[in-house]
Amino acid sequence: MSQQAQVRPAATPGPDPEPRWAPTGRTIVPLAAAGVFVVGQLYVVIPLLGEFTAGWRAGTAQAAWMVTAFGFAYAAGFLFSGPAADRFGRRRVLLIGLVASALATGAVGLADDLASGLTLRAIQGFTSAFFAPAALAYVAERIAPPRRPIALTTMTSGFIASAIIAQAAATLLLPAFGWQSPFFGGTVCVLALAAILYSVLEPDPARDGTTRTNPLRAMGTLLRRRDTLLLYLATATVLSSFVAVYTGLETVGPEAVAGNPTAMLLLRASALPAFLAAPWIAGRLRKYAPTTRVVGALAVAAASAFLAAAVSGLGVWAIAVCLLEFVGGVALAAPGLIEAVGSVAGPARAAATALYTFVLFIGASLGPQLAAFADAAGFAGVCVAAGTLLAAGSMIALAARRTRNSMALPGLYPQEAR
Numbered sequence: 001m002s003q004q005a006q007v008r009p010a011a012t013p014g015p016d017p018e019p020r021w022a023p024t025g026r027t028i029v030p031l032a033a034a035g036v037f038v039v040g041q042l043y044v045v046i047p048l049l050g051e052f053t054a055g056w057r058a059g060t061a062q063a064a065w066m067v068t069a070f071g072f073a074y075a076a077g078f079l080f081s082g083p084a085a086d087r088f089g090r091r092r093v094l095l096i097g098l099v100a101s102a103l104a105t106g107a108v109g110l111a112d113d114l115a116s117g118l119t120l121r122a123i124q125g126f127t128s129a130f131f132a133p134a135a136l137a138y139v140a141e142r143i144a145p146p147r148r149p150i151a152l153t154t155m156t157s158g159f160i161a162s163a164i165i166a167q168a169a170a171t172l173l174l175p176a177f178g179w180q181s182p183f184f185g186g187t188v189c190v191l192a193l194a195a196i197l198y199s200v201l202e203p204d205p206a207r208d209g210t211t212r213t214n215p216l217r218a219m220g221t222l223l224r225r226r227d228t229l230l231l232y233l234a235t236a237t238v239l240s241s242f243v244a245v246y247t248g249l250e251t252v253g254p255e256a257v258a259g260n261p262t263a264m265l266l267l268r269a270s271a272l273p274a275f276l277a278a279p280w281i282a283g284r285l286r287k288y289a290p291t292t293r294v295v296g297a298l299a300v301a302a303a304s305a306f307l308a309a310a311v312s313g314l315g316v317w318a319i320a321v322c323l324l325e326f327v328g329g330v331a332l333a334a335p336g337l338i339e340a341v342g343s344v345a346g347p348a349r350a351a352a353t354a355l356y357t358f359v360l361f362i363g364a365s366l367g368p369q370l371a372a373f374a375d376a377a378g379f380a381g382v383c384v385a386a387g388t389l390l391a392a393g394s395m396i397a398l399a400a401r402r403t404r405n406s407m408a409l410p411g412l413y414p415q416e417a418r
Contacts, residue, residue: 021142021143021144024150027139030193030196031135031139032155032158033158034098034197035159035162036162037193038098038131038190039128039162040166041070041101041124041166042071042125042163042361042364044182045121046067046167046170047170047174048170048179049066052114056114058114065114065118066118069118069121069122069125070125071364072365073121073122073123073124073125074126074128074361075129075357076126076129077126077128077129081097081130081131081133081354082133082352082354082355082357083351083354084130084134085130085134085137086351090134090138090141091134091138091201092204093130094130094134095198097127098193098194099191100127101124101128101131101190104120104123104124105128105186105190106184108121108183109181109184110180129357133353135155136155137353138201140353142202148339149282150282150283150286151279152282153282153332155335156335156338157279157331158275160239160242160327160331160334161275163242168268171265173185223355228341228400230396230403231291231294231337231400232341232356234396234397235360235363236360236363237298238330238334238363239360239367240366240367240389241301241305241330241387241393243364243368243371244370244386244389245305245323245382245383248371248375248379248382248383249268249379251371254312255313257316257319263316266320267316267319267323270323271320271323274324274328274331275327278328278331282335285332289401290337291400294333294336294394294397295394295401296332297329297333298394299329300328301390302329302390303325304328306387307325308323308326309387310380312380313380334360337356338353341353341355370382370385373385
């Protein structure tokens with residue numbers, strides 16, 4: 001009697017297990033707050049330049065290097081922080097960067113001359129750069145896709161809003177507590193947020209050393225892709241135009257606000273509702289692909305800048321409405337660019353984000369130069385220059401979208417045609 005071989009049916013592979021997503025609110029609130037404090041250090045010294053000039057017997061141009069020293073070191077730091085986050089993990093690099101940034105921030109408050117101040121500001125800028133790429137990469141990987149646009153918009157809105165919040169805070173603290181207070185206060189707040197994030201963020205997943213991506217090679221690959229190169233060019237227009245408009249408001253602002261600190265503060269603060277509304281708007285627009293949102297947001301910002309130029313002689317409220325729309329466009333463009341770049345980065349997402357933030361803040365450093373180039377024509381001329389740059393950015397993003405469609409893999413952002 002022959003035995004019949006028993007053949008077991010092959011196991012049918014089931015669907016991949018659902019990823020464990022991080023809780024959105026508990027993650028984003030402390031991350032966004034930390035972003036305001038860290039990125040705000042770039043701008044916090046602007047109201048303090050007069051104190052440096054008087055106390056350190058430095059010229060105005062020399063004191064202005066307290067902004068530039070941080071800005072260039074900050075941008076350069078991204079080229080190291082992104083690869084570090086890819087190699088060592090988002091959570092680890094983020095937390096170490098926050099602690100280092102907090103200590104460097106407190107050290108700036110101890111500076112007693114321009115040379116030490118510039119050195120410590122450069123160290124502060126470099127250490128601060130280890131937060132944003134790791135934080136953005138963490139959000140892009142650990143927040144559920146339906147909530148990701150809102151989360152990224154909240155983060156980037158905090159980064160951009162910090163320009164206004166930090167200057168307002170320094171202006172209010174200076175008379176009562178001295179120029180050191182924004183730095184000592186920033187140290188305490190950042191250390192407290194680092195402790196909160198230590199308990200909130202999910203541990204870094206184990207990484208397979210055999211499949212680890214070389215971050216420098218990944219950056220080179222991204223820069224050789226035509227679509228991502230175009231997106232980085234569009235990124236350069238975002239903060240350069242934003243900083244140019246607000247620099248022009250300070251240096252060649254319209255007569256309605258010239259010499260009136262209260263009106264200037266109110267005009268700056270009038271754009272804050274745009275940052276609060278941006279995450280809600282981003283949630284409504286999530287059915288559209290990132291590059292589609294970028295094209296529209298940059299076009300809105302460009303049109304608002306042109307409109308601000310046209311109504312600059314009509315009073316504070318007319319300018320405030322235009323700035324509200326302008327900032328709203330900027331606040332929506334930035335996260336869309338992060339998503340668009342990150343969608344093709346794969347495991348090198350932090351390296352891609354590092355390049356994005358490097359380009360973004362190089363643009364921010366060049367914003368005052370754009371304002372200086374156009375300020376002979378007054379505030380209206382600065383707005384026209386910014387609007388022209390943003391319109392060019394919108395066209396570049398459109399070209400990136402069309403290029404990506406021709407390169408797209410099946411299933412990758414099928415809604416790009418919208």
